[in-house]
Amino acid sequence: MSATPADASQGGSIDHVLTEDRLFPPSAEFTKNAVISTQDQYEQLYAAARDTPDDFWRDQANEHLHWFEPFSEVCQWEAPDAKWFVGGKTNACYNCVDAHVEAGRGDKTAIIWEGEPGDKRTLSYRELQTEVAKCAEAYQQLGVGLGDVVSIYMPMTPELAIAMLACARIGAIHSVIFAGFSAESIADRNNDASAKLMITSDGLNRRGKVLPLKQTVDEALDKSTTVEKCLVLRRTGGDDTPMTEGRDVWWHDVVDTQPGVLPATPLESETPLFILYTSGSTGKPKGILHTTAGYNLWARRTFEWVFDHRDDDIYWCTADCGWITGHSYIVYGPMTAGATCLMYEGAPNHPAEDRFWDLVEKYKVTILYTAPTAVRAFIKWGDEHVDKHDLSSLRLLGSVGEGINPEAWMWYHEKIGGGKCPIVDTWWQTETGGIMMSPLPGITPTKPGSCTKPLPGVIPKIVDEIGNEVDSEHGGKLCISQPWPGMLRGIWGDPKRFVDQYFSDVPGQYLTGDNARRDSDGYYWIMGRIDDVINVSGHRLSTIEVESALVSHPDVCEAAVVGRPDDLKGQAIAAFVTTTNREVNDEFLKELKQHVRKQIGALAQPDDIRFTSALPKTRSGKIMRRLLRDVAAGRELAGDTSTLEDLASIASLQEKD
Numbered sequence: 342m343s344a345t346p347a348d349a350s351q352g353g354s355i356d357h358v359l360t361e362d363r364l365f366p367p368s369a370e371f372t373k374n375a376v377i378s379t380q381d382q383y384e385q386l387y388a389a390a391r392d393t394p395d396d397f398w399r400d401q402a403n404e405h406l407h408w409f410e411p412f413s414e415v416c417q418w419e420a421p422d423a424k425w426f427v428g429g430k431t432n433a434c435y436n437c438v439d440a441h442v443e444a445g446r447g448d449k450t451a452i453i454w455e456g457e458p459g460d461k462r463t464l465s466y467r468e469l470q471t472e473v474a475k476c477a478e479a480y481q482q483l484g485v486g487l488g489d490v491v492s493i494y495m496p497m498t499p500e501l502a503i504a505m506l507a508c509a510r511i512g513a514i515h516s517v518i519f520a521g522f523s524a525e526s527i528a529d530r531n532n533d534a535s536a537k538l539m540i541t542s543d544g545l546n547r548r549g550k551v552l553p554l555k556q557t558v559d560e561a562l563d564k565s566t567t568v569e570k571c572l573v574l575r576r577t578g579g580d581d582t583p584m585t586e587g588r589d590v591w592w593h594d595v596v597d598t599q600p601g602v603l604p605a606t607p608l609e610s611e612t613p614l615f616i617l618y619t620s621g622s623t624g625k626p627k628g629i630l631h632t633t634a635g636y637n638l639w640a641r642r643t644f645e646w647v648f649d650h651r652d653d654d655i656y657w658c659t660a661d662c663g664w665i666t667g668h669s670y671i672v673y674g675p676m677t678a679g680a681t682c683l684m685y686e687g688a689p690n691h692p693a694e695d696r697f698w699d700l701v702e703k704y705k706v707t708i709l710y711t712a713p714t715a716v717r718a719f720i721k722w723g724d725e726h727v728d729k730h731d732l733s734s735l736r737l738l739g740s741v742g743e744g745i746n747p748e749a750w751m752w753y754h755e756k757i758g759g760g761k762c763p764i765v766d767t768w769w770q771t772e773t774g775g776i777m778m779s780p781l782p783g784i785t786p787t788k789p790g791s792c793t794k795p796l797p798g799v800i801p802k803i804v805d806e807i808g809n810e811v812d813s814e815h816g817g818k819l820c821i822s823q824p825w826p827g828m829l830r831g832i833w834g835d836p837k838r839f840v841d842q843y844f845s846d847v848p849g850q851y852l853t854g855d856n857a858r859r860d861s862d863g864y865y866w867i868m869g870r871i872d873d874v875i876n877v878s879g880h881r882l883s884t885i886e887v888e889s890a891l892v893s894h895p896d897v898c899e900a901a902v903v904g905r906p907d908d909l910k911g912q913a914i915a916a917f918v919t920t921t922n923r924e925v926n927d928e929f930l931k932e933l934k935q936h937v938r939k940q941i942g943a944l945a946q947p948d949d950i951r952f953t954s955a956l957p958k959t960r961s962g963k964i965m966r967r968l969l970r971d972v973a974a975g976r977e978l979a980g981d982t983s984t985l986e987d988l989a990s991i992a993s994l995q996e997k998d
């Protein structure tokens with residue numbers, strides 16, 4: 342990292358102050374066997390998807406999805422409405438499960454599962470097919486069919502994936518709610534989606550304790566006006582699960598007793614597949630709608646390209662199925678590709694901080710996909726937990742959810758990847774359905790902190806406030822200018838918000854809500870959310886760059902940076918920092934300010950730095966800067982806080998005021 346002078350910006354573009362010079366090309370050995378192994382191959386795919394999208398996606402869809410009836414048209418696009426593979430019939434559950442059994446691969450392991458207490462299960466694709474069919478049969482018995490919404494609030498057990506796939510099998514729409522949300526949040530989502538069936542379990546194992554999920558669901562169901570039945574999996578045991586007669590039924594009574602023979606229903610390409618409420622880093626949760634064929638194809642192809650999938654891989658995505666990452670890269674992407682997926686139920690630090698590394702060693706995981714928040718936690722917990730284990734099975738690492746600070750990237754690369762595994766820093770959103778920008782591990786030399794280049798079919802544009810393309814060295818708003826198969830099809834029940842939020846700034850283009858810049862090598866750098874930009878004396882700065890400068894100090898674990906009102910400069914920079922074991926005093930404070938000044942210049946030096954034991958995060962682990970803005974300004978917290986992971990962290994920051 343080195344300092345570059347910040348230029349005064351024009352027309353709403355973003356100044357960039359952090360320069361990253363390190364470059365990590367893939368090893369010759371990795372490249373030799375890679376799915377995409379030459380730059381030419383990528384460029385041809387990219388050009389074909391950009392210049393002749395209909396031909397490109399026609400071939401992709403015919404080759405990589407099963408069609409009960411062929412489609413007649415590839416894409417109908419009239420912004421904001423996209424229809425893909427019009428006239429065709431397919432089924433995402435069939436593509437994920439039955440297709441492998443039909444092709445003679447039924448004995449391949451689909452899911453390797455480990456519960457937090459250490460219990461284990463594996464399911465072959467054939468076994469999965471039977472389980473999914475049983476669950477779909479139970480849905481029908483409970484009166485659920487095509488177009489009905491099923492809310493799923495469950496621990497990370499195989500049944501969670503089974504419940505999702507069983508919806509897809511009959512054309513019901515799943516809405517998975519992360520099993521950490523409150524009764525209020527569940528009821529809001531149930532009512533917004535008019536859910537008919539709710540699925541949960543008696544309890545959930547978390548850090549050695551049992552959380553009574555069913556009790557939370559009962560509270561939610563008191564306020565859910567449309568839910569008729571509740572299906573309950575016995576996971577944690579005990580006799581004290583309250584069951585309401587006429588509404589609640591046990592999984593072992595109604596699912597396990599079915600014959601398990603129901604075939605997948607051929608469904609129109611645009612049949613809704615799921616609704617997923619976004620994590621709410623920026624405001625009121627919104628129900629993002631994805632449909633069957635386009636999403637399924639996008640999840641599969643991006644999985645195969647980015648994770649360089651091979652038949653003998655043991656692939657582990659550590660996300661929860663409650664997030665889009667779990668939908669696309671635990672269930673639909675890897676399973677359509679016929680991968681073997683590890684699924685883990687519990688916390689990364691139970692019974693000890695080496696649980697992940699224990700799992701990697703035990704199951705010989707080859708591909709690991711996790712989030713920067715986890716990487717930062719591992720760094721804080723100390724290298725000794727990693728050093729206890731043999732991680733040599735790993736060949737590829739992935740990151741998703743937030744920008745990864747270059748120093749955290751370096752630790753991941755060296756400590757977990759042994760310096761030999763490529764890292765794919767994948768930029769995408771709930772709305773995009775799948776990965777949009779990422780290195781291709783066999784060919785892309787990586788730069789710590791950059792998601793590098795767009796995948797085939799993704800045409801990014803960087804624009805200023807009024808929608809004109811900006812000089813790429815400056816950052817601006819990131820838009821996507823052509824439709825892609827995995828794009829969202831709407832916000833459930835709110836067509837106006839759909840247009841306002843994503844399609845109003847630049848006519849016909851999808852507005853991501855993030856800022857980005859493109860460097861002279863054509864690499865993209867996500868600069869954070871548009872709402873998070875800090876304006877210091879007319880210089881617009883990205884939060885992630887200042888945060889990365891702070892995190893590059895050896896005694897800093899995590900940093901969040903926001904703007905607070907300042908009479909002189911418009912905004913001043915306020916930083917919130919968690920440290921390793923270093924004593925917090927004035928000397929450290931000065932040293933940190935100096936450090937940032939040296940790394941990225943005086944302009945970006947924080948005016949205030951506050952030390953804290955934890956930063957406020959969404960339940961998916963993302964730093965919630967909008968709340969910190971209120972804290973920094975000494976204001977009441979505004980907006981929705983229902984998706985906040987730990988209210989105590991923000992309360993303790995407010996008390997310090």
Ligand code: ATP
Pocket residue numbers: 619620621622623624625626627665740741742743744745766767768769770771772792853854855867869870963
């Ligand atoms: P909401 O839209 O409700 O505020 P959210 O944006 O946090 O919630 P997601 O769709 O899960 O919900 O997250 C997508 C966002 O996460 C992106 O817009 C971006 O800001 C951030 N993000 C994801 N991956 C990366 C990455 N690799 N680098 C930088 N930022 C990333």
Ligand code: MG
Pocket residue numbers: 619623770854
């Ligand atoms: Mg978002």
